[in-house]
Amino acid sequence: MSRTSILNAVKKNKPELLPLPEINLNVFSEDIDLVKTFIENVQFVGGRAILLDSIKDIDAEIKNLYPHAVKMVSCIKESSLGSISISKNTEPHELETIDLAIVKGELAVAENGAVWIAENNFTIRVLPFITNDLVLVVNKEDIHLHMHSAYESISKRDRTFGLFISGPSKTADIEQCLVIGAQGAISLTVFII
Amino acid sequence: MAHADEAAIFNKDEEKVDWHDKALWFVRQKRDKSAHNVKGWETLRNLASAIKANVMSNLDNYLIQFEENAQKNGITVHWAVDADEHNKIVHSILQQTNVKKVVKSKSMLTEECHLNPYLEAHGIEVVDTDLGERIVQLAKEPPSHIVLPAIHKTKEEVDVLFQKHLGTKPSHGDPQYLTNEARKHLRDKFLKADAAITGVNFAIANTGGIVVCTNEGNADMGAHLAKVHIACMGMEKLIPEEKHLGIFLRLLARSATGQPITTYSSHFNKPASGTEMHIIIVDNGRTEQLSREDFRASLHCIRCGACMNTCPIYRRSGGHSYKATIPGPIGSILSPGKDLTKHSDLPFASTLCGSCSDVCPVKINIHEQLYKWRQIITKNVPQPVVKKTILKMAGRVLANTKLYDFAGKSARFMLKYAPRWVVYSKLNTWGKARDLPEIKDGNFDQWYKKRQRHE
Ligand code: SF4
Numbered sequence: 185m186s187r188t189s190i191l192n193a194v195k196k197n198k199p200e201l202l203p204l205p206e207i208n209l210n211v212f213s214e215d216i217d218l219v220k221t222f223i224e225n226v227q228f229v230g231g232r233a234i235l236l237d238s239i240k241d242i243d244a245e246i247k248n249l250y251p252h253a254v255k256m257v258s259c260i261k262e263s264s265l266g267s268i269s270i271s272k273n274t275e276p277h278e279l280e281t282i283d284l285a286i287v288k289g290e291l292a293v294a295e296n297g298a299v300w301i302a303e304n305n306f307t308i309r310v311l312p313f314i315t316n317d318l319v320l321v322v323n324k325e326d327i328h329l330h331m332h333s334a335y336e337s338i339s340k341r342d343r344t345f346g347l348f349i350s351g352p353s354k355t356a357d358i359e360q361c362l363v364i365g366a367q368g369a370i371s372l373t374v375f376i377i
Numbered sequence: 378m379a380h381a382d383e384a385a386i387f388n389k390d391e392e393k394v395d396w397h398d399k400a401l402w403f404v405r406q407k408r409d410k411s412a413h414n415v416k417g418w419e420t421l422r423n424l425a426s427a428i429k430a431n432v433m434s435n436l437d438n439y440l441i442q443f444e445e446n447a448q449k450n451g452i453t454v455h456w457a458v459d460a461d462e463h464n465k466i467v468h469s470i471l472q473q474t475n476v477k478k479v480v481k482s483k484s485m486l487t488e489e490c491h492l493n494p495y496l497e498a499h500g501i502e503v504v505d506t507d508l509g510e511r512i513v514q515l516a517k518e519p520p521s522h523i524v525l526p527a528i529h530k531t532k533e534e535v536d537v538l539f540q541k542h543l544g545t546k547p548s549h550g551d552p553q554y555l556t557n558e559a560r561k562h563l564r565d566k567f568l569k570a571d572a573a574i575t576g577v578n579f580a581i582a583n584t585g586g587i588v589v590c591t592n593e594g595n596a597d598m599g600a601h602l603a604k605v606h607i608a609c610m611g612m613e614k615l616i617p618e619e620k621h622l623g624i625f626l627r628l629l630a631r632s633a634t635g636q637p638i639t640t641y642s643s644h645f646n647k648p649a650s651g652t653e654m655h656i657i658i659v660d661n662g663r664t665e666q667l668s669r670e671d672f673r674a675s676l677h678c679i680r681c682g683a684c685m686n687t688c689p690i691y692r693r694s695g696g697h698s699y700k701a702t703i704p705g706p707i708g709s710i711l712s713p714g715k716d717l718t719k720h721s722d723l724p725f726a727s728t729l730c731g732s733c734s735d736v737c738p739v740k741i742n743i744h745e746q747l748y749k750w751r752q753i754i755t756k757n758v759p760q761p762v763v764k765k766t767i768l769k770m771a772g773r774v775l776a777n778t779k780l781y782d783f784a785g786k787s788a789r790f791m792l793k794y795a796p797r798w799v800v801y802s803k804l805n806t807w808g809k810a811r812d813l814p815e816i817k818d819g820n821f822d823q824w825y826k827k828r829q830r831h832e
Contacts, residue, residue, distance in 0.1 A: 187456040190612070190660045194437040197668035202434040204617060205427035207624075211417040225637060272650070276602050277568055295415070295627070296637030309649055310601035313594045313641075331638075332623040339619065343450070343584060343646035348626075350638045353594040357509035357525065359532040360400050361552035366508060367563055368594020368641065 209332050218294045218327045219376060225297030229351030230364050231372035233297070235324075239377050242321065246286070249373060250317055253283040259306050260288050260321055276310040285315035285369075289322040291337055292374070293348070295330045299374060300338060302346035309345055313353075318369040320349070323377050380726040384694035387529075397529065398692040404525075405686040407635025408736065414637075415627065424624050426740040429677035432615055433667060439582040439615045440658065446585025447656060450647045455657045460490035463659045467492060467574065467607055468499055470655055474605050476501065476571040480563075482589070482596035483507045484576030485523055485680060486609050486659060489702040492574075503574075504566045506595040508559050515542045521696030523703060524633050524682035529695050563595070573599030577610035577656070578679070579625060583618045586646035587656065590629065590639040597643055606648065607655045612663050613676040625679060628738035632681040666714045671749045675710045677739040684733035684743055690726050699723060706733035710746040713754070721758040724750035 219235065226233035236242065239262045246253075246265060257279070258266030263286050270279070287306045289299035299320045303309060312318055328334045338346070353368030364370060388394050412418050432439060444454045457463035463486075471479065479496065481487065481503055493503045493514075505514040509526035513519065515538050520526030527535070532550025539545040539555055543562050548554045575596045579588040587608055589596045600606040616625065630636040648654035667673055685691045685705030696704035701712040701720060709723035724747045733743040754760075 185456075186458045186462060186660075190456055190458060190658070190664060191437045191440065193660070193664035194440070194612075194667065197664050198436055199434050199670070199673065202427075202430045204431045205424050207424060207620075211420045214416050229636065229640070280564075280568060293638075298638050298642070308601075310598065313597045313601065330623070331627050332620070335620045335623045343586060343644070345643070345645055345647070345649070347597075347641055347643040348638060349641060350636075351640050353592065353640055355508045355556060355593050356634075357507070357512065357527050358535050358550070358552040358555055359530075360403070360525075360528070361532070363552050363556040365560065366556065366593035366595070367506065367560060367567070367598050 207332075212330055212332060214329060216294070216329070218329060219324060221294040222292055222297060222327050222376070225294065226351065226372075226374055227297075229297050230354055230362075231297065231351040231374060233374040233376060235376045239321070242286075242375060245375065246284070246319060246373075250284055253317065255282050256284045256286070257282055257311060257315070258286045259311075260286055262321075270307055270311070272307060274308050276308055276314070279308060279311055279314050282311070282315045284317045284319060285311050286319045286321065287312055289320045289326075289374070291326040291328055291334055292322045292376075293328050293331060293334050296348075296350055298334075298348040298350040300334060300346060300348050302338075302341060303344045304342075312347075312349065313368040315369055317371045317373070318349075318352070320372070320374045321377060322374060327376070378700075379722045380694065380698050380700070381722070383698035383700065384690075384726075387695040387698055388693070393529075393531065394693055394695075396531075397695060400528065401686045401692045404634060405683070405736070408632055408683055408686065409635075411631040411635040411637065415631065421624055421628055422738055422740050425628055425679075425738060426677065428616060428621055428624065429739050430674070432617065433613075433673060433676055436612065436615065436667070439617060440612060442582040443580055443585055443615060444658075446583065448585070450585055451654070452585065452648065453653070453655045455655060457657055457659045457661070459661045460659075463490045463609065463657055463661065464492050464495040466657050467609070468496060468501075470605065470607055471496070471501060471572055474572065474653065476605060478566075478570045479503045479572045479574055480506050480566055480570040480595075480599040480603070481574040482576065482591060482599055483510055483526070484574065484609055485702060486576060486611050486661075487574065488519065489661065490609075490659070492609075504563070504570075506563050506566065506599060507591070507593060508556065508563075508595075511559060511563065512538065515539075519697070519702070521704065522682060522685055523680050523705075524685075529697065563598075567598045567602050570599060570603045572605035572607065573603040574607045574609060575600055577608050577614050578629070579616050579622060580610055580614045580656070581617075581619050581622070582615055584646060586619070586644055588622060588626075589643050589645065590626075590641065591643075592636075592640045594641055597641060600643075600645070601649070604651070605653045605655070606645075607657065608645070609657045609659065612658050612660055613678075629679055629681055632683040632736065632738040662715050666711070669714065672710060672714055672746055674741050675707065675714070675743075675746060677741050678707050678711075679739055681738055683736040683738065687732045687736050689728060689730065689732070694726065699726070706743045706747065707741070710743060710750060713750050717754065718758060721754045724748075724754060 223233040352372040355366040512527040521529040536550040691705040712720035
């Protein structure tokens, strides 16, 4: 059986056990303005991050930014813009024509403008990719300095599917010209509350 | 054909070579800028290197742990000793689930295994969904770079290709228009696909999960719409713990393109309800490479492409000239391990400047390994007479301080006083299309001694 033969070959060929290194996170600590750095990095990766005083303002902001969005899925209770409701039984292909989706981000990362979203925040896995525009909402206190701290924070989660999203989908495959809007969402707005 | 001959063909289009060279150097500069922004960058590289070394020294146990955890989460795990077995496993999964249409995201492993032609021969449609890969697929070419698969194509070439295959209008190669058209075309493919094949950037032993990184979102569009997801991974993709992703994800995109992280870093742990998820763990020569003490570290590679972007040879010879799935410096140490005779010229396609090792996020000693392959190859593979004689002479000169000194002095003398036609004659290939540096009086040795005296 291939499994046995591969494992035997590894056993035979591997070097003597080398230790896992100790990770001293102090090396990476920095005293910086997390919100400011996060906003700058979201811009750098082609997205938009907006600081809101209150979550109550979110619908007005979205209407203002996306005046043409009609088919909207809201996965947060604070927004009443949702015109399409989804459940665990929704057939993913039906989301093909969604204009905009609003999803709660569990945390954000200052160093790279990424937001972590997990399946229970958006129910149907393909939603944040297939939607034309994506809106994420994160709390100011949930912005972490770097990825190490982010992973620590999600280490106890129920692992099904989750991802870091940094900016809208993009490509530079044609002569290195950056084009926003490849196969996933063509725009990304992050509201920081 | 040898690498040098292939490179000569690539160099016929001078304008294109210049563009290729500069475009990749620009990516390298973006990498530098991005790396310098990270506090503790060198620590990250050291940690990544040490973690990978630990993985290789305990790979069997990590593989078993990974398999166990993945199975607990409802993922089916398969093992393939070689490319052929890998392809057969993929095909049998597709057969069992009655799949006719497959969308595939970037995976150098499936390139290595020549999966597409295998599936196509069995009547299955395979569509590469990364834009760059779709371009080369339509052109019936292999990727020329592991991160930028179509970097060798001009926008005008893409324009013509899309007119023919996607029915686009002539646009003089407008990237925005062409990308939009590709988006529509691929959307349709995603919606109709029965199965999705993806690569794996990292497989995590202590969770049994995998992480797939893309900028386009194509891996996710495929995997979440199709009923079947098959993830193909080389066995070296393992990392021990999920927290180690913090280190690798900080390094990967910055080294690759200068982005702080890829747009999407998707963590797959369990199949969605009503769908199947398979992972195929592939050896295909990796256990053999593991046995070679000098070359083992080449398995640490996280496929960022930085060594290609920085390599003066790669930039000016193009990825196709290597005639290997993984081109550039890292490919030149992986390929001879697979077929020494076929790839014996690749370790010589380098100036040994060491720039590759300097940028490698997992600190592989690439240029040293290239040098080691050279020693093995000159012993085992017949070499052309000219190369042999020159190397012998160089060896003698370098081994003898007096001779070296003399050779250096005379070379500088020649550069300074010899007429241009001598330096740039046909005999001196290096002089082709190159201006030699202005020669300063004194050499390094003299400068160094002078400097020491001043101190
Ligand atoms: S060898 Fe290093 S630099 Fe080259 S692709 Fe692999 S990880 Fe990147």
